[in-house]
Amino acid sequence: MSNSSLHPDDATESLGGNVCRCTGYAGIKRAAVDSISVFENGKSGERNHLENLITLNFIPHYFRAIKKQLEEISEGNKSIEKKSSVVISGGTDLYVQRWENLVRGKGNLISQDKKLSGISKTGKQINIGSATTIEEIKSSKLLQKYFPQWNYYLSLFGSLPIRNRATVGGNIVNASPIGDMVNILLALNSTVHLKDGKKKRSILLKSFYKGYKSLDKRKNEIVEKISFQIPSKHSFFNFEKISKRTYLDIASVNSSIYIELKSGKVTTIHISAGGVAPIPLYLSSTCNYLKNKTIDTETIKNAAEISSNEILPISDARGSADYKRLLLRQLLYAHFIKLFPQLVDPEKLL
Template structure:
């Protein structure tokens, strides 16, 4: 049985754990404020909050319920727009949306209200930019966004730096019942669900876009709450990331951010906050998309992956050897990715990630690329370069990386390496661009790594006029 709290109500259900949380909320509970939009996690109309109890403290995150399995709600607090309502008056968030005329047809409004309410509950620094990040996965087709941005700014202006649950209740941000949720979740008898043998599903953000109907009708084995697949640790300049960890886990990890100065800038290019809160790294890797953003990220870090099976046996391989062909990889029946490990950047090494897509955020890349390069006395001692969208697999550039290693850090070296890169890639024409366009992007993103990492030494003109 699946047990969780939905708004202020305890839910016990034997519904199929693979059905979407959105369908359960709308069709089984008749909470129709949560809207059906794209069913791909792109529009945010179905946004709900998920509260997880950790060490007696509840942590709320926004997710898109259209691509989240119902079973992942087990033991959690799920909040829909109806669950944000006060008695006989509007919340601060609802009033800000109204006062700034931030709604027209109203279809998207519940998703914005829930996402902004989630921001007030979050540990994020309370500034305008972070508020806009909170609604980065919400689309409105009427207002032109300026009215919504004004509403967001008004909400931030009324928040303190630290906002306790009691303070949020007293100041009309959330209803009073929120204060009882930590105790009720602790008392909720939500033991592990008996998991059938079926398709492994963690966050589900890739699988549910492609296979929602099949997953709702067939057996699924939910692994998002498996502790042995969680966590991020750092030891001896090496980072180990459990494959159930999410992009948000990386985003919020202070020590990781100290090693990657532009980490949040890079990760902001990876989907929306709602998706970053739920998508697992393991799922991204085994989806095997040739343009998987985090796959390209980890390839450039020359990562190793640890694979485990049902008997507990483990094996490790370089991630660059994992992919064997389009959507095929070195993973046997009953095996799971357990963790990703890599050496962190040092004072002599530099990392960069670049991505081009049709819109800046929440879009699939036309081409993406990453580099991790080690410099000693103006010489490249080691280089790892990856690129997506130009081959049948997420591509680690073996020849380009080898060519760079041992060469002086100069425009001539970089131009020559870009020619090696062109011989390594084999893009095809598709909806994201022609093969010639992707070759151009591959070259320009490669140059962009160096202009971004060494702005005092290189400009784009140093490369373009010779390329």
Template sequence: MIQFILNNQVIKTSANAGITLLDFIRDHQQLKGTKIGCREGDCGACTVLVGELTENKVTYQSITSCISPLGNANGKHIVTVEGINLPKELNAVQKAMTDNYATQCGFCTPGFVVSMTGYALENNKTTSCNDAISGNICRCTGYKSIEKAGYEIEHKLQQQNGNQQIDWLIKEGFIPDYFKTIPEKLQQLQPKNFEKTGVKVANGTDIYVQHADKMAEEDVHLLTDKNALKGISFTEGICTLGVNTTVTEIAESKQLQTLFPKLKQFLKLVSSEQIRNMGTIGGNFVNASPIGDMSIFFLALNSTLTIQKEDGSTRQIPFQEFHQEYKKYDLQEGEILQLIQFKVPQAEDFFNFEKVSKRTHLDIASVNAAGRISVVNDTIIEAHFSLGGVAAIPKYLHKTNAFLIGKTISSETVKEAETVLQSEISPISDVRGNAEYKRLLARQLFFAHFLELFPNQVELKKLIT
């Protein structure tokens, strides 16, 4: 039986763990404020908050409930727009929206309000309120008014005393007072683990886009409660990530931010706030998309993948060998991904990530690229470049990387390497652009790595002449 708290109500249900959280909220609980829009996680109309108890404190994140399995709510606090209403007046976010004329047809408004409230509930705000709504779409194009509401909320939150966050938010009218009781209520829940049978699902951001109706009728093997698949650790110069680690968890890791100073800037290009909160790196790998952002990212880190067999034993392979053909990968019956590891960058190591897409947020790449390069005395001793959108799989550039080793960093070297690069990619024309356009993007993004990382040795003028 699934047990969780929905707003201020304890829920115990025997509903199929594979139905979407959105459908349970609307059809089983008749809470219609959470809207049905795209059913693909793209529009944010179905945004809810998920609160998880850690050390007697509840931390909240926004997610899109249309592609989240109900079973993943087990043991958590789910908050819909009805759950942040105050008894007799608008809450602080709702008031900011109305004061700035940020509601038009109103269909998207609940999703925006929930996302902004989630921002207010964040313990360590390292983004802006308007970053928090990067996964919410307003079809009436009322963005400027919504942005003004976001700035107003940010200004009000700057007055907050962080020591008693929940009490302050209640006092200032951001959330109702029942939020104070949630930690104790979550402790009293006794959620049980599910049977390990059926289709394997982490957080659903891929499989539920394509097969939500099918998943509602099937058994699901939920992977989110497997602690062995979570976490980020460092041992003897190796960084290890469980494959259930989300993009947000990577972006918020202080150690990874130290190793990759532009990490948050890179990962803001990956989908949207709600999807980054849900999407796991393992899910991105087995999606096997030729433009998978995290696949391209970890290919450039020359990572090693650990695969767990059904009997608990494991095997390791270079990540560059995992993807074999279009949507095919090296995972046998009964196996699951467990860990991915890479060597911690040293002083001689440089890393960069680039992506071109039609929208800045919440969009798939036309071409994405990453590169890790080791340089000693201007000589390249190691190179690992990858490209997405230019082959049937996320492409590790074997020939280009081999060519670069032993070369001196210069504009001439980069131009020669780009010629090699073009010989080993095979883009096709599709909705993201024609083959010629993708070759041009591959060229430009490859150049961009060197212009960003070695501005004193590589000149744009020499690259394009």
């Protein structure tokens, strides 16, 4: 209801992650449509959006003061230099696991720090502040300009309420081997920019992970931003994700690819793989093999074989090790079939 224009599809997306999957969808959807109708028929052009919502009893009157109260909370958390507190960005992972400790302890909330938020273009580089939310990244016109399927790729990341809280910095530092955002950023050969007070340093994202949940990050450092080069006009990008459900689910295996061609040969290539190693994985050997190659069916089969030797999947609730190995092979095939259907014969890949 906070949107200035209301549509049933937006209402359905906003409810994502909050509805029991066993029953109730039809009634909730009807209620959402009815609410939109009540609002549209009762709103007045003489009142702003907030006042219309209050007048029509969609929200309590005390919401008039919420913005000011949130600003006051933000004022109290501006400093990101407190050494004794736990640094929290969106908190969508930590609050689920350790909420009692965090709400009673000294949490350093950096998600409201405007210096750490935003998406910008500097020369040939795109910069994303570490406190920028996944939904802000998903909705970015700048990123959609360079990646036509960007909005769809990021719609596979959690629900709208989670995307409104989760941040890119948190996704990187969380170090989940199957994180979607970090998987995409690996294929863009991104750089992580770290800071500790006035001290700053940068490191390639593919070198940031040292082992399971182990980072090349010093004790008091925070992620300031993430950056990557603007894609060239001769580039191609794709993201693939396999999960039990298309939406609102964690990947069993995911993969991204960025590739540039010149005169039919691969000049630049970056491929990532998630769910097949203890860390978000950059497929170095596979990329090295594909450089300067012409794309054809046999080359892609060889690349998939090399990738199989780079990974170390384990059996868990999302599938056996052999199954995940097969999934990654199929995702690699999918990248090239989607991007270069005229160069790869799907039947010969079987």
